[in-house]
Amino acid sequence: MWFRQPSGWTPVQLGSVCLETDRRVGRARSNLPIMSVTKSGIVPQAETYTKEVSSQDQSLYKILKPGEFSAAPMSLYYGAVGKYRGHEEAIVSPAYITFCASGSVNSDFLDLVLRDRRIVQVYSALSQGANKEGKRRTTSFSDFCSIRRPMPRLSEQCAIASVLSEVCSAIEAVELLIKEVEHAKTAVMRELLTRGLAGEWARMVPLPERWVLGRVAEGVTHMPAGWQLVRYDEACLSIQVGIVVQPASLYADVGVPALRSLNVKENQVDRSNMVLISEKAHKANKKSELRAGNVVTVRTGVPGISAVVPDDLDGANCIDILISRIGKNAVPGFLTQFLNSSLAKRQIAVLQGGLAQQHLNVKELKGLKLLLPPLDEQIAIADAGEAFDRRIAAERAHLSELRATKDALAQELLSGRVRLPASMIARFETAPPHEAAAE
Incomplete structure (x- = not known):
């Protein structure tokens, strides 16, 4: 794919800014967390698979340091690449590529570039082979490194990364809020569905029979009188x-x-x-x-x-x-x-x-x-649950808006169609590449 070159930007080959690392675990079994590379970035393997899929022999697994990158060659065609944002070393499958950013590029900006929708289309075009379902097409690291893309000077990279980092922080805050509301609802509904509106003040009576699948929930042996x-x-x-x-x-x-x-x-x-x-x-x-x-x-x-x-x-x-x-x-x-x-x-x-x-x-x-419970209490409990549902739905709508804003802004800034003010870029003239997100 041809990338339009904005004024002041320079064509850069990915191989010149993505430096492969190949540190192996070695003989001793590692106690480091195992990560997977997905289109959402680098995440704990447990979030991707319901059972352990890692080999007992981890000697060939690759060590990933905080701030480094990893890509999945067989999934790169849909964007499985990203920067590792953990705070301790981790390991990844030997099938993955691991690399770090050179000193001439801001690592957060590079992460944005490597996951940009347009460059993912290039990965897909370079991929070869597939299984019967058309999946697991491989993009080699050499082909990955051959991609050329215009990039701005370092200070503008840092400024772009900083702006988009602010939006990402807002997205993460809403995601966290949604999880907290969901957890709160789970706890509240468990209480309402087992003890009713009276809660700890409810008059409780023993369950009349033993459940085939166990009791209502762990530790519940009684129910409110009248239920x-x-x-x-x-x-x-x-x-x-x-x-x-x-x-x-x-x-x-x-x-x-x-x-x-x-x-x-x-x-x-x-x-x-x-x-x-x-x-x-x-x-x-x-x-x-x-x-x-x-x-x-x-x-x-x-x-x-x-x-x-x-x-x-x-x-x-x-x-x-x-x-x-x-x-x-x-x-x-x-x-x-x-x-x-x-x-x-x-x-x-x-x-x-x-x-x-x-x-x-x-x-x-x-x-x-x-x-x-009696009908009037059923209605009240349903209303309580629906109040949580409305809040969660509102926050999810807000989250969708933020993600759309981030995607649109990233497209404009990473393509150079929209340029940041010179005064904003000047703030990063002397900042080291890795400090952009902290500004």
């Missing part, structure tokens, strides 16, 4: 599955909306990527017609995720998801808060038994146990 320990199907009129036989053959350009698993999020319906089925197909599948207030639940992939069908989707249909038609003794919003809680997830996880293909069938959903 019932019930199976999920005792709160429902019926539970069934949406269309499962060749649903793709029913799709139409005009017709009736049909929810799929990807439309069902925790306590909300995502209308993006919603498909339509023909009127004829809808009439032929009346059993899976949705009504406002029904609860829809994901059955394959991330089973158990549930939402209430909103008023504007009354009369829609659904594909390969579970439909619960709720009885008069339960509130739909309360049931979705339960199904999306750690209490239900724990039971569903036991049912899965470590299977690679996660699946929840009608019988399993019916058998989930929950504590059912």
Whole structure:
């Protein structure tokens, strides 16, 4: 790919600023953390894989120091490269490339350049070979090093990195806030779903029976007086599955909306990527017609995720998801808060038994146990959960805006289409390359 050269920028070959390192662990097994290289950057291996995939023999693993870089040749075509931002040494697979930034380039600026959308397209164009799914195409380090790209002088690199670092810090702050609110909701909902609104002041009575899958949660042996320990199907009129036989053959350009698993999020319906089925197909599948207030639940992939069908989707249909038609003794919003809680997830996880293909069938959903309070308390508990959901949704929307701003700003600054004021660049005239982000 040809990169336009802004005034004052110089073409630079990546090989001149990316200096390969090849420090191996050696004979002794390392106690250093193992990292993976993804399109999101360098992350702990445990965040990428659900089980340990590293070899027992780590002698050939490569040592990565803080501030150095690593790239995955077989995943570079979609941007698996980044700067290691940990505070201690780590190790990576011997299949990865490790390198450091030369003294002539700011490492934070280099990280931005190497993960820029346009240069990732170059990695993809240089990649060779693929498996049957068209994945794991390899980009060699020599090809990587051959890429030429215009770069500004060091002070402008530092200024660009500093500006984008501020936006990244704002993004990280919102990400952290979302996690904190999610953790708070988990704790609060566990309390509300097991002790009710009265909390520690509630009059508790022993559970009437032992659960097949264990108690409601660790340490819970009692329930509030006036509550019932019930199976999920005792709160429902019926539970069934949406269309499962060749649903793709029913799709139409005009017709009736049909929810799929990807439309069902925790306590909300995502209308993006919603498909339509023909009127004829809808009439032929009346059993899976949705009504406002029904609860829809994901059955394959991330089973158990549930939402209430909103008023504007009354009369829609659904594909390969579970439909619960709720009885008069339960509130739909309360049931979705339960199904999306750690209490239900724990039971569903036991049912899965470590299977690679996660699946929840009608019988399993019916058998989930929950504590059912009186209707007025169900409404109050559902309202509390929905208040958390609204805050989380608002912060996620803010996060999306910040990410879009960062992407747009990075595109303009890294291409040189937008230049920073000379006064801002002058602040970095004497700053060492590694100090840009600290300015």
